[in-house]
Amino acid sequence: MSEKNFIIAGFGGQGVLLAGEVLANAFMLAGKNVTWYPCYGAEMRGGTVNCEIVMNDEPVSAVNKKEADFVIALNQASFNKFVSKIKKGGLMIVNSSLAKEIKTRSDINYLFAPITKLAENLGNIKMTNILALGLLAKASKLVSVDSLSHALDTVIPPHRKNLLPLNLKALQIGYEYDLQPV
Amino acid sequence: MTECLVKNNKKVLIKGNYAIAQAAIKAGCECYFGYPITPQSEIGEYMSGKMQELHRAYVSAESELAAINMVVGACSTGAKAMTSSSSCAVALMQEALSYATSDELPVVLVSVMRAGPGLGNIYPSQGDYNQATVGGGNGDYKLIVLSPSTVQECIDLTYKTFYLAHKYRNPAVLLADGLLGQMMEPVEFTDYPYPAIDHSDWALTGAKGRPARKIRSYAPLEGPQCEHVKNLFNKYKLLEENEVMYEEFDVEDADIVVTCFGSLARNVKSAIKTCRAKGLKVGFFRPITLFPFPNRRLAEIAGMTKKILVTEVNMGQMLRDVKLAVNGKVPVSFYGKPVGAWPNVDDIVEAIEKELN
Numbered sequence: 001m002s003e004k005n006f007i008i009a010g011f012g013g014q015g016v017l018l019a020g021e022v023l024a025n026a027f028m029l030a031g032k033n034v035t036w037y038p039c040y041g042a043e044m045r046g047g048t049v050n051c052e053i054v055m056n057d058e059p060v061s062a063v064n065k066k067e068a069d070f071v072i073a074l075n076q077a078s079f080n081k082f083v084s085k086i087k088k089g090g091l092m093i094v095n096s097s098l099a100k101e102i103k104t105r106s107d108i109n110y111l112f113a114p115i116t117k118l119a120e121n122l123g124n125i126k127m128t129n130i131l132a133l134g135l136l137a138k139a140s141k142l143v144s145v146d147s148l149s150h151a152l153d154t155v156i157p158p159h160r161k162n163l164l165p166l167n168l169k170a171l172q173i174g175y176e177y178d179l180q181p182v
Numbered sequence: 183m184t185e186c187l188v189k190n191n192k193k194v195l196i197k198g199n200y201a202i203a204q205a206a207i208k209a210g211c212e213c214y215f216g217y218p219i220t221p222q223s224e225i226g227e228y229m230s231g232k233m234q235e236l237h238r239a240y241v242s243a244e245s246e247l248a249a250i251n252m253v254v255g256a257c258s259t260g261a262k263a264m265t266s267s268s269s270c271a272v273a274l275m276q277e278a279l280s281y282a283t284s285d286e287l288p289v290v291l292v293s294v295m296r297a298g299p300g301l302g303n304i305y306p307s308q309g310d311y312n313q314a315t316v317g318g319g320n321g322d323y324k325l326i327v328l329s330p331s332t333v334q335e336c337i338d339l340t341y342k343t344f345y346l347a348h349k350y351r352n353p354a355v356l357l358a359d360g361l362l363g364q365m366m367e368p369v370e371f372t373d374y375p376y377p378a379i380d381h382s383d384w385a386l387t388g389a390k391g392r393p394a395r396k397i398r399s400y401a402p403l404e405g406p407q408c409e410h411v412k413n414l415f416n417k418y419k420l421l422e423e424n425e426v427m428y429e430e431f432d433v434e435d436a437d438i439v440v441t442c443f444g445s446l447a448r449n450v451k452s453a454i455k456t457c458r459a460k461g462l463k464v465g466f467f468r469p470i471t472l473f474p475f476p477n478r479r480l481a482e483i484a485g486m487t488k489k490i491l492v493t494e495v496n497m498g499q500m501l502r503d504v505k506l507a508v509n510g511k512v513p514v515s516f517y518g519k520p521v522g523a524w525p526n527v528d529d530i531v532e533a534i535e536k537e538l539n
Contacts, residue, residue, distance in 0.1 A: 021195070035367050060367070061448045061449065062448050062449040064524050065527075
């Protein structure tokens, strides 16, 4: 399989880096080569933050790719920043709770879902990031819920293990969200 | 897509900085002294917990100056000691590195490069090649410098840095960069593969039952000082004969060989693959030890190829060493940028194609 790369972007505090870490671990557990690279400002909360995950059967060479196959934009600023970076035919997953449902390019695919709202319905807004991974798993077919669940178990530290069931549920809700063909 | 979860996967996904810290622990590092600075703070953070847990020494120093001098002190007892820092803070350590070289102490420094000069910013860069290999301390001295390009190499070369520092009793630098420090990659932790070095014949361990020893970087007469520096350079000659490391491929038939160091090699390798797929004859050469520099091999390569392109994330620092090694045999050109996102694969391919036209 050729190399695939993913950008997850949002506000600081939305769990962007953690989501990337879970995704990267899932690829590793599935026997892939992978890199995770973060980009963030000096802010503790509220600044823009993103990470790039590159997955390949071969050793991953370059980081800082010019283009991305998949982007998850958890807010409007991230949509604006990365929509031009998506490869032709690539996918933009948009959190429509915090971004407009406007298609600014006609040569890429879009998936709009009210991810923050879905997380709130689940009872914890902090599940936004993991819910988005569920959507990505379904839409990309490149990573399974099984791998992501294992990855969550790996990444969540022992003293936070009480949050694992809710995270797994968020993953499931994301995966089962009715994908609107757009 | 069907997936098989790797059973008993020994790999862990880990940041370069944590990989370096854990490797240092496995290498037997007994003392860590440091002062935080982005993009390497995770090393000190990890050490602050783990060293205490293992009943080893950890001091959060009051400054970089203090940290490196604490390492000098610990090393004079023969202990495995280290510090880690970044660019503008490594600048503050230069005096102690010169002293440690003269004192023949096995100081280990992890330098994770960020942007400069001056305070610069926290974006990754390779602007401290000269700082590490040429140095800012006084006198005739050299540091052993190793340059990793993957997180796995961060582990393997941390081991090697400790080993070489102790084997040759000379300060050794692991020269990583902000990109490697911050990125995560799956790695496997092997055990520290090198033998222990006996320091019992020189280390300051308390003079009980033996005459007192002195470690000093001062010889009051011309003759002994001359002798001392010559001895240091005999050591450097041994390093050049025995410890050179490099990575290369596709150089035999290459019209152009691209050289680079550190994590930029990742993008360069991709670019060379792209060029080869286009039918262009491009080779790859990466010094892993920046000192001792692979002069001999580069000179051989200069005899096989028509041109050499040096790529760096600085304005051309390793360029000078490559030119010295090539010694005018073939033209040497440069492509780079000073700071920030590494040149992407397309940019490097373009630079190579420009050189071939």
